[in-house]
Amino acid sequence: MQAEIITIGDEILIGQIIDTNSAFIGKALNSIGVSVYQITSIQDDKQHILKALAEAEANADIIIVTGGLGPTKDDITKHTICEYFNDTLVRNASVTENIKRLWRDYVKKPIQQVNLDQAFIPSKAKVLMNLVGSAPGMWIEKNEKVFISMPGVPFEMKALMQEQVLPKLKIKYKRPFIIHKTLLTYGMGESMLAALIEDWENNLPKHIKLAYLPNLGKVRLRLSGKGFDEHILNTEIKKQIETVLPLIKEVFAGFEEDGDLEVLIAKELTKSNKTLSIAESCTGGKLAEIFTQHAGASTYFKGGIITYATQTKIDILDISESLINEYSVVSKQVAEAMAVQCRLLYKSDYAISTTGTAGPTKGDAEAEVGTVYIALASKKGVFSQKFELGNNRARVINKAVNKALEQLKKEIFKN
């Protein structure tokens, strides 16, 4: 049971947007036992779409197409799909109703003819009703294969995928179980890690694969198993994990499937009824944003303060000017003072702070670009760590965020 994902749109090929839809679809298909053979991003061009559909039909059982269904002239997907299936476009009454409802309840502006015309679909297609947008999804079967077309707007595609495509695929096909279990490790390089677990890796059974995914100071180890008995597969993977964990216990931080680090931290804080606040300098709000992107953050997250300018550290966080003058704004002493003051200000159980030079220039600091101090304050006191994170701004910020999460997780799971 294999799928191919085709994304249509010059905006992807010229790098104007990043294709996030395919990752979402790939993950969703895996969750119901469907492997993705290939992801192909192609031009808004009839011949190219026809060629990609034919190739995908040869490779896969399920072909999922996103993009190219908007109301405007640059969208040729629907006509091309029609041609591919030797079909004609017909106006669909229930899609027309849906579009009218959307305009009446949400858009509240005069409806355009181009929007009403979005109700034209190939006669052979079943409608996947798009309740949050005017472009309908389509489901077309041909020789036991299924072609699914969805709009490219991410939240419309996601709703269609979850509410209609996955349930329908589950009914139509018998599928194996695919289980991924990903061990998050921090602080050791890929090759060191590989050397540590070499014997274990060589003894993995054939239907369980291991992959290394290194990124910014963390390496993810992904075990992927495939089989028709979910229970046996789970037991096998569990056994493999029990064998490898003692080998990597120094650097193991959790399982990705349990959520990213901030999710693990959030769960633990919520469970233990503890609160967090954040004082950021070089990470500029990114650390707070990592927590607040998830629902339920208000249960444990009191808030944060971004003291970007040096003077605001003095004025708002009440860091003493002489401390900054003596040790410089990027220093262990200032990081620790920030965490302590932030904890008092927000009356939180934990406070974490970052101060560093993200680059490309040093700003007010004496420290080299890439130097970051991260401090953590709790009722037990305060401690900090120094990091050298290179000279690429985005990398320094992201690595500092990862290091802060790592430090915080270690501390709160200790208690």
Add this chain to the structure above:
Amino acid sequence: MQAEIITIGDEILIGQIIDTNSAFIGKALNSIGVSVYQITSIQDDKQHILKALAEAEANADIIIVTGGLGPTKDDITKHTICEYFNDTLVRNASVTENIKRLWRDYVKKPIQQVNLDQAFIPSKAKVLMNLVGSAPGMWIEKNEKVFISMPGVPFEMKALMQEQVLPKLKIKYKRPFIIHKTLLTYGMGESMLAALIEDWENNLPKHIKLAYLPNLGKVRLRLSGKGFDEHILNTEIKKQIETVLPLIKEVFAGFEEDGDLEVLIAKELTKSNKTLSIAESCTGGKLAEIFTQHAGASTYFKGGIITYATQTKIDILDISESLINEYSVVSKQVAEAMAVQCRLLYKSDYAISTTGTAGPTKGDAEAEVGTVYIALASKKGVFSQKFELGNNRARVINKAVNKALEQLKKEIFKN
């Protein structure tokens, strides 16, 4: 002159990571006049890699492969490339030196044999020296076509692309000019916009294409032109823009190529020597992060405060408890008080605030999920706007950020 990008890695197909490399490469190639025909993401599998290379060779002149070059066992790319070119792997002395240097200067741990073995490359390949990682880039020519292989770690790929691949491609091929100019519009839907500019669009010359890119309350209109005379092309596109601008002046916010909204705002604030601070509730640090991701933010950005818990609005921003009780925490009055107090606290020229319910539940607020107030304070006073942004948490946060940027830009460019 066409290119195909191939990304290798199961992690992309199972949706564990989002492929950001291809967008970067696509944009970089466009900047030197090379069009991308297709982006193909494939499995870590020998037969699949061979098939993709053969298909890409048929489609394109330049084939760029990323991924699959790490030190561990899941990487088979290099062996497969060797097979594709009937070649053998040989140890490259300068790559060996580079790896030893990296370990001596940065890793500072014992070097592993698997890392030293990364110096093996196909004998026909020219090395693209990777100065920031152990996996070398490779450049292989065959019948006037060129195959380029780079590691998948984004910052390594980016350095190779900018410092080696682009300069070499510029020398090797005569290329046309590709010019994209993208008009950012806010506050009008795709179909309304299309109706407004229909006549103009129908009269565009054939070598200038228009695309609509709608996303979260903004629609980007991209004009793409291709030709061998840069001057003529620029003049034509400029003329088209002069024609369309009066039609969309109500919703036009700037050109994407001049930078995103926050970049335009940052430039203007820096130029006029004004400062900004931010008080966030529902956007949780995202608005500050948008600004601080760019170098130079410290010139104008004083800092921000995230008052996530209601009590912190009272304690830290000094919003009166009775105001919150009377109007609720998500209200015009509280948004405006947040902006005013933030401006005083940070001593900034402008302060912008957000308060709303990102969902999925209402929290402390009385307002419905998706209701967001955004206020802007300056020496002229304070004003605010109310928005209803739907019921998807990520969407509410991102739309609120876009609305705040839009509001801020309007205000600072007015002065």
